[in-house]
Amino acid sequence: MFDLRPETDDDWWEVEALYDLCFAPGREALSSYRLRDGVPPVRGLSLVARDPDGILAGAIRFWPVSVGGARALLLGPVAVHPTRQGEGLGAGLIRESLSLAGKKGWDRVILVGDAPYYQRFGFRRLSGVEMPPPTNPDRILGVALTDGAWDGVTGKVTRAA
Structure with a gap:
């Protein structure tokens, strides 16, 4: 059993250490990080x-972005500690956070990832x-949290204003 709760400022460095453990060196050189620079994750x-x-087992972050002028959330990174992988924790983090996003009035979420997952x-x-x-355009994925939220939404993904 895991306690899922909003990330706080006190969690920041521990979450960063988890991301460093789970992802390749240089992860911050990825293009999606240009959309996150200087922007706090969505509280x-x-x-x-x-x-x-009380040991950190996983984390997920969201960032505000604009897609062709439409407000959206950028999902990522999501990570699960290697000793906890295979327990469904990543899926739980994604499902819970998407549910929360819809309840908080967000309409659409975008990410760069593997479609089969x-x-x-x-x-x-x-x-x-x-x-x-x-x-890679094949890795740009989105989910509508409200019906038709991606209909007619095209253009460049930019940092939130």
């Missing part, structure tokens, strides 16, 4: 998962949406 949607002993959460390839280069 209340960026979650941490702790085991009964993320399609079970409703993510589909977005055509006409451009992430900062270099990003």
